[in-house]
Amino acid sequence: MRVAIVHYWLVSMRGGEKVVEALCDMYPDADIFTLVYDESRVSEKIRKHKVTTSFLQRIPGAIKAYQSLLPLMPFALESFDLTDYDLIISSESGPAKGIIPPPHATHVCYCHSPMRYLWDHYHFYRSHAGLASRLMLPVLAPLLRSWDVSTSLRVDRFVANSHHVSDRISKYYRRPATVLHPPVSVDDFTPSAVIDDFYLCAGQLIPYKRIDLAVEAFTRMNRKLVVIGEGKEMERLKRAAGPTITFLGRAPFAVLKEKLSRCRALIFPGEEDFGIVPVEAMASGRPVIAYGSGGALETVVPGLSGMLFGEQSVEGLIKAVRDFEENEHLFHPEALRAHAGQFSLRNFMVGMQAIIDEELMMRKTVQHRRDYNIAAMQRAFEAQLPALVTEPRSATLQ
Template sequence: MRIAIVHDWLVVYAGAERVLEQMLACYPEAELFSLVDFLPAGQRAFIRNKPVSTSFIQRLPKARKKYRAYLPLMPLAVEQFDLSAYDLVISSSHAVAKGVLTGPDQLHLCMCYSPIRYAWDLQHQYLREAGLERGIKGWMAKLILHYIRLWDVRTANGVDAFIAISHYIARRIRKAYGRDSTIIYPPVDVADFPLRTDKEDFYVTASRMVPYKKLDLIVEAFNAMPDKRLVVIGDGPDFAKIKAKAGPNVQLLGFAGPDVLRDHLQRARAFVFAAEEDFGIAPLEAQACGTPVIAFGKGGALETIIPLPEVECAAPSAAPTGVFFYEPSVAAIIAAVERFEGAGAAITPQACRENALRFAPERFRAEFTAFVEREWAAFRGGKQG
């Protein structure tokens, strides 16, 4: 069986690339395709230093830095991959990878991180943040996204079976494509985030500083709690704005390497997370360290954090690992922090660690391999029938 794996783009080692790494661990013989490949020579171990077949976008002007600007060409580009020699095609898709062309004697499985966010339910947020709500450029962007949606729905018909990374994304796939999917949670490298039970008296948050992460709300909440210390790790377009808001009890570290991040996650009293994520790896890395999470109760967080019971006398179904707030506001974050502190020893480092272990890479590899083998057996049986 010849296998091809098609990934949207290879430029950094982030969440989707961690999944790709484990796919290749399951099927090391697979050949790899991507619209662009700008991974440095020293950062290719996670793809096993494989050669990558790329599209014409790789050779377009300024593609290394501006590849996203070629979104209107991406549907055409991904359709140019000739995959006719492969029996099994696995698309690793949060944008256009699932749009590859396959035939009736080829099985196409899609690991879907999300239907294209900025073309579907997050379109208005994307246009607002990009300053494209009005004007000629705005109407051009809306027209392009309209046609991307039409293409995205059509190409969903070429996928034989979908994998969703969470129940939240499964609902988005159902809404956009009208298709069911199998949930396989992404892998979290819990071994890289060892348990530490002795905690220090500070809170931590870490993410790229972009609007939807809502770091400004977290900073404003801690400004209103001057007796509590917050450490903010990350960089991005909103860094200057957030730095201007930070009070004396808020420390901004900017970009930090993995060792600094791990050290703070291990020592912090709790990790604070205000984004609505499709899955959310950072809260699980914190829990792997034995650190509870105070999170916005929407999206993937609902599936990765076991909340303290809302009713104090209620018995939790499992040992709690965090506290939710259900409104993206300063007041809601403050109330959640106070509720967390009032819980005392109800949330233990050991419980946090045990919960994170449910998402270890070994679990992903077992579930992913079983899914592929099951779908392949059914596909072969259908062909023979």
């Protein structure tokens, strides 16, 4: 069985790329297809595979400005020739499911999210975009939405990374989805015996992550906050930050691991589809203070693994931090690590393999049933042939 893994773009190592790594472990001979590829910014595990890029790769500056090429992505995805593959696994968020699968192939889509900038976050993205994007999006978005919905019919089985995403797949694509949480390398993280007096934010510095709420809240409270990550919001956040806010930029894994294990708590103020960093914090024995929406509702259990706040505002976050500090003694590293264990890499791989095997067997059963029905119809037709033969005429017309 020849296997193809289709991922939207490979230009960094975040949650989606961790899923690709797990799929590479499951199918070590699989080929990878992606829109654009920066070999220097992905893991050795991914680099070991044959990676095929689209024509977007040849556009100057595409690796850094790939998101501006959104109108070309449907054409790029449909240009991939997957004729020789039996199993296609698309890792969808950017998009990726829009490939054209051959009739005989099984297409399983692991969906991190329907494209946020076309659907539920459309107005937020547009309001934070540059002038050109604000002008073009109202023209392009309806066309891209139509393409996005139509390509959902090219998928045989949807797998969602959370119930939150499953609900959006049902809403926008009218398709059911099996929920399987993404893999988290929980064994890579360990608790620390020393807890320092700071809170932590980690992730891309982009608008919908709402790191701005944390920066303003901790500036107001005069409490220490360490921010790990890079993105277009960096300069704006630095200008708004007070002296208690520290920006580390894109930190090595060793630094992230240390900060996760020694912070008082992870601050998670945005709405995420799932959110891997909170689980990494729990695996490090530290609780999470999260906005109570999206994937956080599936990982943050109040009183066990963290606290949730209902109002996505500076005031709501400040209140949550103060409530946490009154109850900080209730959180235990052992309980947090045990809770994080359910999101392990092994559980993901076992669950994904079971889903794929089930879908392959289902398609095989349907094919056998179709072949049987065709054979039965042919036998019935052949049995009727004698009655359908025209009798010779008894007289000749004069």
